[in-house]
Amino acid sequence: MASSKLISDTEQWKELKAHVADIKKTHLRDLLCDDARSRAMMVEFDGILLDYSRQQATLETVGKLFKLAEASSLKQKIDRMYNGDHINSTENRSVLHVALRAPRDAVIQSDGKNVVPEVWKVLDKIKEFSERVRSGSWVGATGKQLKDVVAIGIGGSFLGPLFVHTALQTDPEAAESSRGRQLRFLANVDPIDVARNITGLNPETTLVVVVSKTFTTAETMLNARTLREWISSALGPSAVAKHMVAVSTNLTLVEKFGIDPNNAFAFWDWVGGRYSVCSAVGVLPLSLQYGFPVIEKFLKGASSIDQHVRSEPFERNIPVLLGLFSVWNVSFLGYPARAILPYSQALEKLAPHIQQVSMESNGKGVSIDGVPLPFEAGEIDFGEPGTNGQHSFYQLIHQGRVIPCDFIGVVKSQQPVYLKGEVTPEQLQKENVPSHLVAHKTFTGNRPSVSILLPSLNAYNIGQLLAIYEHRVAVQGFIWNINSFDQWGVELGKSLATQVRKQLNASRTKKESIQGFNFSTTSLLTRYLQASADVPADPPTRLPQI
Numbered sequence: 001m002a003s004s005k006l007i008s009d010t011e012q013w014k015e016l017k018a019h020v021a022d023i024k025k026t027h028l029r030d031l032l033c034d035d036a037r038s039r040a041m042m043v044e045f046d047g048i049l050l051d052y053s054r055q056q057a058t059l060e061t062v063g064k065l066f067k068l069a070e071a072s073s074l075k076q077k078i079d080r081m082y083n084g085d086h087i088n089s090t091e092n093r094s095v096l097h098v099a100l101r102a103p104r105d106a107v108i109q110s111d112g113k114n115v116v117p118e119v120w121k122v123l124d125k126i127k128e129f130s131e132r133v134r135s136g137s138w139v140g141a142t143g144k145q146l147k148d149v150v151a152i153g154i155g156g157s158f159l160g161p162l163f164v165h166t167a168l169q170t171d172p173e174a175a176e177s178s179r180g181r182q183l184r185f186l187a188n189v190d191p192i193d194v195a196r197n198i199t200g201l202n203p204e205t206t207l208v209v210v211v212s213k214t215f216t217t218a219e220t221m222l223n224a225r226t227l228r229e230w231i232s233s234a235l236g237p238s239a240v241a242k243h244m245v246a247v248s249t250n251l252t253l254v255e256k257f258g259i260d261p262n263n264a265f266a267f268w269d270w271v272g273g274r275y276s277v278c279s280a281v282g283v284l285p286l287s288l289q290y291g292f293p294v295i296e297k298f299l300k301g302a303s304s305i306d307q308h309v310r311s312e313p314f315e316r317n318i319p320v321l322l323g324l325f326s327v328w329n330v331s332f333l334g335y336p337a338r339a340i341l342p343y344s345q346a347l348e349k350l351a352p353h354i355q356q357v358s359m360e361s362n363g364k365g366v367s368i369d370g371v372p373l374p375f376e377a378g379e380i381d382f383g384e385p386g387t388n389g390q391h392s393f394y395q396l397i398h399q400g401r402v403i404p405c406d407f408i409g410v411v412k413s414q415q416p417v418y419l420k421g422e423v424t425p426e427q428l429q430k431e432n433v434p435s436h437l438v439a440h441k442t443f444t445g446n447r448p449s450v451s452i453l454l455p456s457l458n459a460y461n462i463g464q465l466l467a468i469y470e471h472r473v474a475v476q477g478f479i480w481n482i483n484s485f486d487q488w489g490v491e492l493g494k495s496l497a498t499q500v501r502k503q504l505n506a507s508r509t510k511k512e513s514i515q516g517f518n519f520s521t522t523s524l525l526t527r528y529l530q531a532s533a534d535v536p537a538d539p540p541t542r543l544p545q546i
């Protein structure tokens with residue numbers, strides 16, 4: 001274990017700790033009376049407005065946060081990321097998702113090699129392949145056009161693409177270009193998910209995209225085998241070549257699985273799973289659905305924010321400001337959660353995606369050098385689109401626990417509806433509230449939030465939003481000095497789960513007794529084995545169906 005200095009040992013951290021008492025004495029209501037303060041807390045870039053005046057912070061707090069950024073070498077860390085240094089030191093890798101959306105003529109090095117040409121080679125291949133499928137020049141085994149796509153993948157190989165797909169579905173341009181086509185996502189190992197996803201689809205007109213960085217993830221490989229069976233039992237084993245393609249960094253395993261390597265789309269170990277939506281992981285299924293030109297706009301939006309993060313001074317740098325205030329809320333004010341509240345139904349899958357990006361990245365208990373953290377890092381992310389959330393958990397946010405909120409607004413809706421002559425209810429009518437209800441009917445306020453206002457929600461804006469959140473999470477990790485890009489905890493979880501699977505298999509097939517688990521696990525496994533005693537050890541293949 002290294003003995004590097006923790007950020008919490010610096011003077012700048014201690015100054016912020018001491019500053020908390022001043023802020024706790026101040027009510028947000030009073031802070032908001034200061035127009036100059038509010039004006040200074042608004043930042044605009046490329047059509048996006050960030051208003052952070054509703055943070056429990058003064059301009060002095062902001063100054064102190066910038067000093068903390070300096071103490072944590074934030075600028076140098078951002079530069080090291082863009083320079084392709086192995087900042088993911090525990091896995092000895094570069095972190096270069098910014099290269100996935102860089103312009104064709106950009107130069108971004110990893111291990112002494114410019115990776116941008118490789119990125120564009122894959123993008124060009126996706127463009128060509130998706131155009132062939134969409135135009136009908138690539139057809140299925142029976143000569144029919146492939147109108148439907150099932151993307152199999154989990155975690156980072158699922159949540160980001162699902163978020164972007166859901167956000168694009170109602171955008172007029174994307175809706176037009178996807179007319180008559182369907183994109184579905186199969187993630188869960190529970191056969192119910194297979195049943196739901198194949199219901200209503202015809203193998204003759206379906207293309208399956210297996211998305212897995214490692215091509216070893218148990219859930220994905222089981223689902224891939226199931227859909228391979230679905231295709232070959234209907235159309236014969238040779239149909240797999242026409243109906244299944246893959247996205248992976250492990251092209252050897254792709255070939256072993258039976259997918260033609262020519263129909264595989266590569267990405268690289270310098271792309272973390274949860275940061276991979278701009279690689280073939282997202283770009284292939286999304287281009288099949290919407291056409292490459294729409295998805296190229298999405299990449300351009302993300303790239304615009306990449307340039308902003310790298311070059312904008314911290315005072316006007318949206319992801320840096322967001323990251324600093326997240327650290328302020330979590331580590332100084334002691335608020336462990338964050339609500340992501342987009343006022344657009346199209347962003348309904350933003351919170352599930354950011355949950356992985358944020359919590360898998362920053363849910364760490366040790367510094368990048370392996371030193372246990374004496375403070376809390378990471379935050380609990382959750383969210384729902386407004387106004388649905390208002391009718392669900394906002395009560396707790398209003399009057400219960402303090403949860404910093406991200407309010408995301410869209411000025412020009414994808415689907416604007418204007419009602420002529422709509423009358424405003426007389427909400428402000430004086431009520432004769434009985435005294436015993438006054439406290440129940442009062443908001444004490446003083447709850448921090450940021451507002452992010454997008455001009456519209458087209459492919460470009462969706463790319464911007466994605467990149468803002470990705471960089472914000474990285475900024476938080478840089479300040480806390482943790483490794484936001486590894487996931488050893490998840491890997492440990494997977495290996496513990498493998499032991500359980502092995503035990504279940506051994507008990508079923510060889511009647512081996514359960515060994516090496518605690519009382520609780522042993523009891524649950526025993527009960528499960530007893531209750532499923534009628535399941536044959538080697539069951540015949542049966543496709544789930546509804």
Ligand SMILES: O=P(O)(O)OC[C@H]1O[C@](O)(CO)[C@@H](O)[C@@H]1O
Nearest residue numbers: 154155156157212213214217273
């Ligand atoms: O793309 P793969 O290798 O199948 O992994 C899927 C996901 O599993 C995880 O390792 C978490 O279990 C994620 O980080 C990753 O995105």
